[in-house]
Amino acid sequence: MFLEKVLLGVTLAAPIGPVSLEMIKRGLRNGFLGAFIVRLGGAIGNTLCLIAAYFGLSLFDNTSPSLAFCSLAGSLVLIYLGVKSFLDKRSHLLSLTLDIPRYSIGNGLLTGFILSIANPIGIIFWLGIFAATLDSSIDGKTWLGLFENFAIIAGVLTWGICLSGVLELGKRFFNQKLIHSITMIAGLMLIFFGLKYGYKAVGQLLTIFPLA
Incomplete structure (x- = not known):
């Protein structure tokens, strides 16, 4: 898991x-x-949103219809992001930008943090993702449920290390074709996760609201 x-x-x-x-x-x-x-700054912002989502979900127990609906909403968000990524045909500017100064740690952290929390629906997004990925065997009110989902942040940072490593090699290795390939593969994986968690959410709703 x-x-x-x-x-x-x-x-x-x-x-x-x-x-x-x-x-x-x-x-x-x-x-x-x-x-x-x-x-890293973005991951700090994501972590704060994840913690806020944890405290929001702590208002519900594992058999609450509200938690099941949040889980379904999170699954639909994953599917939407996956479809959007898979169909993304945009071209991204890869030229060196002369007005970007030499990095400073403080400026980079602050920029990533602001970009990650600037979206007003960020907490709602993480609320849905948290609900969708919460293991049904773990009580969402315990800290174990929160720490389990910190693995998502670990994945975000893992990708950050990989992308930063490719960028270290320079523009010769990082081109538009590579961006499209990464985006399409990520889109397919997001759709897969969305369908998997959506199946679980529908099962929870059918348990709460049986058809017969």
């Missing part, structure tokens, strides 16, 4: 979004650390 959630974190972070774009800009100019510091 831990490795599965690490993989989910990787697939959530892999599609090119605001944090990844900032990593690319800084990484192509400043190398590994310039890119990874941004991802």
